[in-house]
Amino acid sequence: MLSILANRTYRHLFSAQIIALIGTGLATVALGLLAFELAGENAGVVLGTALAIKMIAYVGVAPIAAAFADRVPRRSMLVALDLVRGGVAVFLPFVTEIWQVYLLIFLLQSASAGFTPTFQATIPDVLPDEREYTRALSLSRLAYDLESVVSPLLAAALLTVISFNSLFAGTVIGFFVSALLVLSVQLPSPQPSQPRGIYDRTTRGIRIYLKTPRLRGLLAINLAAAAAGAMIIVNTVVLVQGQFGLTQQDTALALTAFGGGSMLAALALPSLLDRISERPVMLGAAAFASGVMIVGAMVSNFPMLLILWVLAGAAYSAALTPSGRLLRRSAHPEDRPAVFAAQFALSHACWLLTYPLVGWLGATFGMGLAFLAMAAIGTAGAGAALRVWPKSDPDVVTHIHDDLDADDPHIADAEKTQRGFRHAHAYVIDADHAAWPTR
Template identity: 35%
Template sequence: MTRLPRWLEGLENPVFARLYLAQTINLMGDALTWLGLALLAFELAGEQASTILAGALTLRVTAFVLLSPVAGAIADRIDRKRLMVTNHLMRMGIVCLLPWVTQIWQIYAIVLALNSFYAIFTPTYTATIPLVTTEQQRPQAIALSSATSQLLGVLGPGVAGSIAAWVGTRQVFFLDSITFLLAAILIVTLPGRMMVNTQPSPQTPLRLWQDMKTGLSCLWLDPLIRYALALQFIAAIAGAQILVNTVGYVQSTLQLGKLEYGWAMASLGMGATLASIGLGHFRNRYHPIVLMTGGTLLIALALLPAHQVFFSGLLLLWATAGIGQTLVNVTTQTLIADRVSVEMQGRVYGAHFALSHLWWALSYPLAGWMGNHLATYFFYSSLLGLGLFVIWFAIFKPYQLMQLKRGLWHEHNHDHNDMSHQHHAHAATQHNHLHFHPAP
């Protein structure tokens, strides 16, 4: 029997293969949603459409930051399969409202509702990958999911645009809703239930708050993950600079057109995709600290000479930046899977999804301000990233982090009802404590 290439080995797992196909269809639906929204905004507001989309993106990130920790806590307490199916069906219904939109405020309301459910779905899906894959399949599965996301980020808008031109702006949303239905059907067919806690406790507001704190605490207490989060802030600063200011640089400074802008952004996506494909091989040869640190330097240094090169050089730099983004972000996701027990991964991935998008929420306005006030904004953004890198390097001492033992974070329930614990002054019967268990 012919074996699949290393970067596709996760698809040898039939459960992950079906989950991955559902996610791919979901990503295509997301591309249809945003392209349809852009066309609808232009139909309603003309040249003010960019303002509407900027507001919609702000609402999207806000929903991610506020709701992802809640989603992670819920995902560890109920059947994840049921949660993902419900999520797809709700988004299907919400998308079907878009063809009847006539007011701008209705776009904002629907975007907020859609992305509230998206904020619940994404960390749930991410935390489910380690649940359905083996330790050997897990890195390739996470990298493949990331590569597909990056690739559809490049190709999805073009495909969606072709579909919209064929069926019409408002009709595209009905086709969009079908993608969510197909994804829901695929997840329904997954075997069994997907629960990490077979005896879940009642989900009270206090329990939910404790679960959210557990996810955030685990991110903060683990030195490796804490360093990864710090590096993701640098990656977000550089990434936001590219996403916000490339269009102006290509069309105004370089005096090129929309086609060249599309190629520039495609280079970023293709670099990220190629890095995701090759990451499984490099992961076995290099420590995660090396991969994340190298990726951060790549994306920060890629911006440094951007104002001094011709368009072909810019393509190479943006592809390098895409490689750096993947080395930081995918390695961080894999690191969480390697160092957090399956029973807690929903909460930790939810907290991580919120914090990583908080970095972007801070980086987008910074990139906008630099683009409006500085002539060589890519250069100064690179200096800012490199300066933060020097500070993080001095604080976290990554060369020492490489010596830390492997192990898993677990949550333990401590019962204080017995006589030996009556000296405690609190009345609660149980407390949950985080512990790190080093691997043998």
């Protein structure tokens, strides 16, 4: 897996991702401490609102940012957004009012909503070989999971010698170093063959996404994964410290179990996907995650919870890590930023639904019903994916054009039939293919 780091461009991009993630992790810890300093016992309300603002920024800003991705060289766009994120983080230590927290979080996450999909869409152009790209996806998943473990530990160590406000300096440094690493390499910037209007550029990714059967299936899998993930992220502390009467350290251990399961799956996926297509892996993982939620309704002790969280982490990673392969196959290189932005926005819309729902259900009706509700949502998502994502899902699709002139270059090699011009090629939604073939 690590052999792909021999590619200098990818190595620098991966390093930029890791450094920015650690900086973001330090900011997360510091933000929690800042919220407590400003709001005391109402810190949970502040953090919950900040989380909602983050999701709103992700859902609303990502498609708009993608509209400009083909107007600006990708390297320039990524560097500029890193500098914006670093510049916003500079002001976080000087916050004195809660509304200032909300404003800065919106600006910071809006920049991330532009940065992350563009960054993700660049990797398949840097690593065109599918086997190498699959390993890059697993490395990225490992980086996210390791960050969730390393950042809190690093923050705890730093807090023994500095104040929490100083942690924001690590965030600033992380974004600026990330910008330097991106600036140190040349990045491909595929351009559309013809100019597009602002509406077309803003909605293009969503339209391609929702017209592609495998991506509609991915959206349903996103919902199933968000149902399980929201239960774990929102209610782990309630289960461990409220229901079992254990400590903060035990809560951290439970979340580490979830991350550990995710890392195990990420390590196993490259070799598994060399032999099996994405569909059975992702559908099976989504269904398994829902099964874990059903068993979770009967959880009665901490060791059982740890086992379930490891299994849930593995299912979550297996359901979502291969998604980059589907997005890569489903768009031309110049459309990938828009399609990755659509995945970014739509997947976070699933989280925006499940986060508050699972918290409200757990607080109002108890953990058992919250588990079962998330299991129901997950099962519905897995079932919808099974229905809308065809079992036969080849890249090359034979299809007929009845809407093009006979001298159109696109059908120069096509066979003329009574119904139109028939040919086969790797099929994606674009100007010549407005809908998916039904026959």
